[in-house]
Every structure is written in structure tokens, then in C-alpha cells.
Amino acid sequence: VFRRTTRLGRRAPAAIRQPTVEIHDAALARRALVDYADAFIDRPAILPLPPGRRRSDNLTTVPYGPQWRVLRRNLTGGILHPSRAGLLAPLQRTAVEALVADIAARVGGGDGEVLVRDVVRDALFPVAARFCFGDGIGERDVRDLQRVLREFELDVVVEGFGGSMVASLVHWWRLRRFVASSRRQAEVFLPLISRRRRTQHRDDADGGVFRPYVDSLLDLRVPVGDDDVAGEGKEEHHLSHRALTDDEMVGLVSEFLGGGTESVVSCVEWTLAHLVIEPEIQDKLRREVAAAEADRHGGERSTTPAAYLRAVILESLRMHPPVPLTMRDVRSPQAVEHLSLPDGGARVHFILGDIGRDGKAWTDPDEFRPERFMAGGEAEGVGPLPGPREVRMMPFGAGRRYCPGMGLGVAHACLLVAALVREFEWAPTAVAATGGVDLTEVNGFFKMMRTPLRARATPRGTSA
Numbered sequence: 257v258f259r260r261t262t263r264l265g266r267r268a269p270a271a272i273r274q275p276t277v278e279i280h281d282a283a284l285a286r287r288a289l290v291d292y293a294d295a296f297i298d299r300p301a302i303l304p305l306p307p308g309r310r311r312s313d314n315l316t317t318v319p320y321g322p323q324w325r326v327l328r329r330n331l332t333g334g335i336l337h338p339s340r341a342g343l344l345a346p347l348q349r350t351a352v353e354a355l356v357a358d359i360a361a362r363v364g365g366g367d368g369e370v371l372v373r374d375v376v377r378d379a380l381f382p383v384a385a386r387f388c389f390g391d392g393i394g395e396r397d398v399r400d401l402q403r404v405l406r407e408f409e410l411d412v413v414v415e416g417f418g419g420s421m422v423a424s425l426v427h428w429w430r431l432r433r434f435v436a437s438s439r440r441q442a443e444v445f446l447p448l449i450s451r452r453r454r455t456q457h458r459d460d461a462d463g464g465v466f467r468p469y470v471d472s473l474l475d476l477r478v479p480v481g482d483d484d485v486a487g488e489g490k491e492e493h494h495l496s497h498r499a500l501t502d503d504e505m506v507g508l509v510s511e512f513l514g515g516g517t518e519s520v521v522s523c524v525e526w527t528l529a530h531l532v533i534e535p536e537i538q539d540k541l542r543r544e545v546a547a548a549e550a551d552r553h554g555g556e557r558s559t560t561p562a563a564y565l566r567a568v569i570l571e572s573l574r575m576h577p578p579v580p581l582t583m584r585d586v587r588s589p590q591a592v593e594h595l596s597l598p599d600g601g602a603r604v605h606f607i608l609g610d611i612g613r614d615g616k617a618w619t620d621p622d623e624f625r626p627e628r629f630m631a632g633g634e635a636e637g638v639g640p641l642p643g644p645r646e647v648r649m650m651p652f653g654a655g656r657r658y659c660p661g662m663g664l665g666v667a668h669a670c671l672l673v674a675a676l677v678r679e680f681e682w683a684p685t686a687v688a689a690t691g692g693v694d695l696t697e698v699n700g701f702f703k704m705m706r707t708p709l710r711a712r713a714t715p716r717g718t719s720a
């Protein structure tokens with residue numbers, strides 16, 4: 257059940273010279289993250305701090321404590337709260353229209369090949385950028401933001417994220433690239449943040465439509481104290497507070513834009529790959545999406561995805577969780593003892609793809625069968641987030657640090673896949689038709705297709 261890895265040699269810095277334990281098993285994942293929730297609460301440091309730099313965390317890296325609570329509450333309660341999901345509808349409509357127009361232009365009236373991840377990313381990224389900085393940012397700003405995030409991914413994120421990436425990151429040159437890439441992000445983000453600082457209270461938050469993430473960060477005050485040690489055991493309102501530093505703002509914005517887009521792009525690409533290979537599932541899905549459209553009677557598009565669409569997305573997330581693994585730094589003596597972890601604690605990696613394909617929890621786990629999530633199926637009632645009793649899959653993690661963007665991520669994946677099948681028929685390209693669509697995975701920060709999906713799109717002519 258445990259696979260203990262000892263990849264790091266004695267030359268590795270003390271902070272990461274820890275044994276690594278991998279969990280591939282759904283039942284054990286539940287035991288760890290539910291029974292020992294308090295012990296599985298912090299993530300290990302991925303990078304040693306560059307010389308002369310102070311620690312500045314985003315939500316993913318901040319240790320559990322008052323600062324984490326304030327940042328998390330701001331995102332979940334203030335920005336991503338389900339009651340505000342409807343406010344994003346105009347941005348999402350624009351994204352869907354842009355996606356359909358882009359594909360239609362590429363196939364030029366007839367059918368043609370489309371590189372799926374590029375068109376999806378180009379449609380989705382502006383939504384994340386405007387949700388972050390407000391509706392006022394221009395197309396050039398959006399392009400600059402996309403460029404620096406892409407550079408970060410290409411320069412810093414390498415195949416094999418996890419133990420081996422941690423090892424390779426400690427090479428000085430990779431650390432130097434990381435610092436250079438963060439500096440380039442700061443050069444693009446900070447002027448946009450300053451512009452927002454000058455205008456945020458004047459333009460009534462974009463006409464009262466939605467509150468950009470950056471506005472909430474500018475107003476936020478976090479508890480004072482390095483690594484939150486000062487906050488241990490104190491009520492939050494007894495602590496003194498400070499504004500976020502520029503470095504923290506850059507990290508939080510980078511996390512919001514990068515994590516919120518690429519994960520959805522990965523999910524949509526994997527989903528469409530299966531729909532290309534299995535035309536009956538694509539057809540069934542299209543019929544359901546068309547029926548839901550017909551039910552609209554000219555009203556707003558529903559924000560609740562239809563049952564089969566949701567099942568298709570869940571099946572894709574089960575088989576190809578866009579984030580390949582999630583990590584915890586475990587030091588608690590109790591958890592160490594009861595879970596037979598190495599003395600002194602361990603870095604624990606939960607391998608999300610293996611957990612979703614655990615043969616003890618799923619029938620034919622390598623088959624793409626959305627029906628399992630429908631009424632009467634083996635996974636009826638299973639959702640994207642595990643409940644307290646069992647873990648069958650955990651594409652958004654589990655326990656206290658589960659993904660706060662889950663609702664938005666699933667909504668965006670559903671919206672984009674629905675538009676893709678409603679407007680186009682998807683088939684393998686001539687090359688793929690003989691060689692098959694390549695479902696080989698490659699694990700970077702995100703689980704992507706090793707051969708990016710190219711598919712033949714034929715407009716269905718249903719668009720208004």
C-alpha cells in the first residue's frame with residue numbers, strides 16, 4: 257500500500273531530505289485524510305528559499321493557521337461563493353462565443369482539424385484574467401498575463417513533478433529560473449494591481465457585476481507573524497493585522513490564474529479525447545445537451561449541469577485528475593505511529609490517478625463509462641469531493657486543504673464541453689483514425705495528454 261521512495265541523496269537540503277511515501281490506495285487515502293485530518297494539513301515546501309528572500313506564501317503553500325484561514329475565507333466566502341456564481345455568466349457567455357467562433361474560423365465553414373487545448377485555453381483564460389483584475393483590462397493585458405504564466409510553466413515546471421522534480425528544482429539553475437520567472441510575473445502583475453488600487457472603489461466594482469479577486473486582496477488584512485507562529489492558540493481578532501506584500505499578491509494572483517485555467521483545460525481535453533474515441537457517448541451527450549437547450553424556452557442557460565454531462569465530466573476527472581498528485585508534510589507522532597510512517601514524519605504524496613482507478617473500488621477502472629455515475633450505477637451519488645465515509649476518487653483533493661475552486665472548475669468544464677458537442681461533431685483526424693487517439697499521460701504540474709489532442713470538428717449548424 258505504501259511505496260516508500262528514497263530518491264533524495266544526502267546532498268539535498270535538510271528541508272526536503274525527508275522520506276517520501278506514496279499512497280495509491282483509496283481506502284488508505286480516506287484513513288489518512290479523514291481519520292487523521294489534523295495531521296494531514298500542511299504541504300511540504302517545494303522550493304528552498306533563494307538567498308536573501310523572505311518567505312511569502314500563497315494559499316497553496318501557506319502553513320495551516322490564521323493566515324491560511326483568512327486567505328481561504330476570502331476566496332471561498334468572498335469570491336467563489338456559489339451564491340455569486342451567476343455574476344460570472346456574462347464573462348462565461350463571452351468565453352463560449354469566443355470558443356465557438358474560433359473553432360468555426362479554423363475549420364472555415366467545412367470540417368477541419370483543431371488543436372483542442374489551444375482553443376480551450378484561449379477562450380477560458382480571459383475569463384480568469386477578468387475575474388482576477390476586473391472587466392477593465394484590455395486584450396493586450398490578457399495576452400501579457402497569459403505569456404508570463406506560460407513562460408513559468410515552460411521554464412520552471414518540468415515533467416515528473418513530485419519527488420524527482422523536487423530533486424531537480426534544487427539545482428541552482430532551476431531555482432534561478434524560478435526567481436527570474438517570478439520577477440517577470442511581478443513586472444506584468446504589479447502595474448495591473450496598482451491600476452486596480454487606484455480605480456477599484458471608484459468604478460463600483462465593474463458596475464456591481466462581480467468583485468475581482470485583486471480588489472479583495474487589496475482590502476484584505478492578514479494576521480501578523482512569521483509562519484503564523486505568533487497566531488498559534490490565539491483568537492484571530494486578538495492578532496494584529498497587515499496588508500499583503502507585493503510578493504504575496506503576485507503569488508496569489510499566479511495561483512488563481514494558473515491553477516484555475518490549466519486544470520480545466522486538462523479536464524476538457526481529456527473529456528473530448530474520450531468523446532472522439534467513443535462516438536456513441538458523444539452522441540448521447542449531444543442529445544442531452546440539445547434537450548436541455550430546448551427546455552430553456554428562451555430563458556437563461558441553467559447553471560446546474562444536466563445529469564449525463566456531469567457524469568461524463570466526473571468520469572474524466574476520475575480517470576485523468578488534472579492535478580496528478582497532492583502532497584502533505586506529516587510530522588504528527590500519532591499519525592506516524594498509526595499509519596506506520598517513518599519516524600520523524602514524511603512527505604506524503606497522494607497519487608490521484610491511481611486512487612481513481614483503484615481496482616478494489618471500481619469495476620473495470622480503465623474503461624471510460626460515465627453511466628457508472630448515473631442512477632443505479634456503481635458510483636451513483638459519488639461526487640467530485642469525497643465524503644467522510646469513503647474515498648472513491650479525489651480529483652480536488654480531500655480534507656481541510658481540498659480545492660476551493662472545485663465548483664467553478666466543474667462548472668467551467670461542463671460549460672465548455674457542452675458548447676463543444678452542441679456546436680460541433682468531433683471525430684479523429686486522419687492520422688489518429690489509423691493510429692488511435694494517444695491517451696498516454698504526462699505528469700507535469702498538470703496531467704496532460706502526451707500527444708496534444710487534435711480532432712476533426714464539423715459544425716452542426718445549430719448555433720443561433
Ligand code: HEM
Binds near residue numbers: 583651652669
Ligand atoms: C478542474 C479544475 C481543478 C482541479 C482538478 C483542481 C485540483 C486541485 C487539487 C487536487 C488541489 C489540492 C487539494 C489537496 O491538497 O487536498 C487543489 C488546491 C487548490 N486549488 Fe484547485 N483545482 C481546480 C480548479 C481550481 C480553480 C478554478 C481555482 C481558483 C480559482 C483553484 C484554486 C486552488 C487553490 C487556491 C488550492 C489550494 C487550497 C488550499 O491549500 O487551501 N483550483 N486544486
